[in-house]
Amino acid sequence: MIGKNLLDAKRVGVDFRINGEWLTALYNVDLSVKPGEVLALVGESGSGKSTFAMAVMALHNPNQSRVTGSIMLDGHQIVGATEAEMEELRGVKVGMIFQDPLSALNPLMKISDQIQESMSVHTIVPKEQWHDHTLELLKEVGIAKPELVANQFPHELSGGMRQRVMIAIAIANEPDLLIADEPTTALDVTIQSQILDLIKDIQAKKNIGVLLITHDLGVVAEMADSVAVMYAGQIVERGTAKQIFENPLHPYTRSLLRANPSLDTIDDKLYVIPGTVPALSEMDHARDLFLERVPWMQTEAKTEVPDAPMEPESGHFVRGKAWETFKFQDGYVEKTRQKNGEAKLND
Numbered sequence: 001m002i003g004k005n006l007l008d009a010k011r012v013g014v015d016f017r018i019n020g021e022w023l024t025a026l027y028n029v030d031l032s033v034k035p036g037e038v039l040a041l042v043g044e045s046g047s048g049k050s051t052f053a054m055a056v057m058a059l060h061n062p063n064q065s066r067v068t069g070s071i072m073l074d075g076h077q078i079v080g081a082t083e084a085e086m087e088e089l090r091g092v093k094v095g096m097i098f099q100d101p102l103s104a105l106n107p108l109m110k111i112s113d114q115i116q117e118s119m120s121v122h123t124i125v126p127k128e129q130w131h132d133h134t135l136e137l138l139k140e141v142g143i144a145k146p147e148l149v150a151n152q153f154p155h156e157l158s159g160g161m162r163q164r165v166m167i168a169i170a171i172a173n174e175p176d177l178l179i180a181d182e183p184t185t186a187l188d189v190t191i192q193s194q195i196l197d198l199i200k201d202i203q204a205k206k207n208i209g210v211l212l213i214t215h216d217l218g219v220v221a222e223m224a225d226s227v228a229v230m231y232a233g234q235i236v237e238r239g240t241a242k243q244i245f246e247n248p249l250h251p252y253t254r255s256l257l258r259a260n261p262s263l264d265t266i267d268d269k270l271y272v273i274p275g276t277v278p279a280l281s282e283m284d285h286a287r288d289l290f291l292e293r294v295p296w297m298q299t300e301a302k303t304e305v306p307d308a309p310m311e312p313e314s315g316h317f318v319r320g321k322a323w324e325t326f327k328f329q330d331g332y333v334e335k336t337r338q339k340n341g342e343a344k345l346n347d
């Protein structure tokens with residue numbers, strides 16, 4: 001996984017105008033994805049994951065939002081790009097799969113027309129190949145009867161089939177980067193793993209980069225090469241999946257891991273992180289905002305932390321210093337740390 005970044009986001013900020021006031025939803029976000037890399041962006045609802053994805057797609061309404069910093073996509077600057085420039089890049093450089101395929105698909109258009117509409121925006125697939133390419137794409141995403149499905153409307157398909165169609169549309173112009181924003185949240189549990197396997201297969205076959213947005217750490221463990229943990233619009237920790245799972249540092253990462261029932265890193269009853277992500281109007285990004293939810297770290301919660309993260313091990317970044325002293329108050333010791341002989345951090 002060496003070499004140039006496909007996606008290189010530096011100091012990205014997004015502000016929304018809400019009731020006439022500008023509020024910051026993303027602050028100083030640094031992230032990168034290399035060709036062929038799966039980066040998982042994790043965090044609770046409201047932490048800013050979709051806001052970041054929308055910034056990469058340049059889909060924020062320019063009248064109600066402003067995006068700052070730099071987002072380079074295969075050498076093209078997204079921040080400040082014109083709509084015409086973005087139309088060239090969307091689909092070809094980056095494709096996106098949304099959480100809810102039913103609302104992303106046009107209910108009045110046949111599946112084949114929707115796939116071909118995405119081809120018509122670009123010149124990647126010549127017009128005379130649209131029909132065949134549509135059937136090939138449907139086959140590629142695991143649809144057994146492509147001719148039949150091509151002539152159907154979204155409401156005639158199951159949720160899993162609709163998500164397969166969304167994936168076909170996202171890859172129709174062979175993008176280098178695929179953004180999957182909670183791609184399985186709206187689906188039945190039984191279908192979820194099929195869709196994740198499909199994304200994994202396509203990623204491996206085409207060696208594309210994937211930005212996978214999820215709150216499910218079980219999915220992350222299965223799919224990701226690297227992980228970025230987002231809280232209140234900031235990245236609090238990032239590193240390889242191995243680093244994040246075997247040596248989680250930030251109190252938020254460690255709380256998320258403890259709270260995730262799908263991982264074998266827990267052995268006590270389900271842990272619930274107290275409190276919620278603060279509202280945008282209550283975010284002071286100079287501080288470590290998660291600490292507000294840790295009753296025994298209120299002094300640290302009021303302390304300003306530098307913008308630049310620490311790098312305790314090569315390629316493993318963590319925000320602030322709270323990780324050096326944080327421990328769960330109920331004596332809980334994370335298995336991962338015990339395994340690594342690091343239980344003393346929590347003793």
Ligand SMILES: Nc1ncnc2c1ncn2[C@@H]1O[C@H](COP(=O)(O)OP(=O)(O)OP(=O)(O)O)[C@@H](O)[C@H]1O
Binds near residue numbers: 044045050280
């Ligand atoms: N268009 C918008 N206008 C105003 N506020 C917005 C807008 N989009 C997002 N926000 C706010 O920005 C914050 C981050 O939201 P975002 O949807 O990015 O979080 P998320 O981590 O993707 O959550 P979820 O998993 O629920 O989608 C929230 O406080 C949200 O209310």
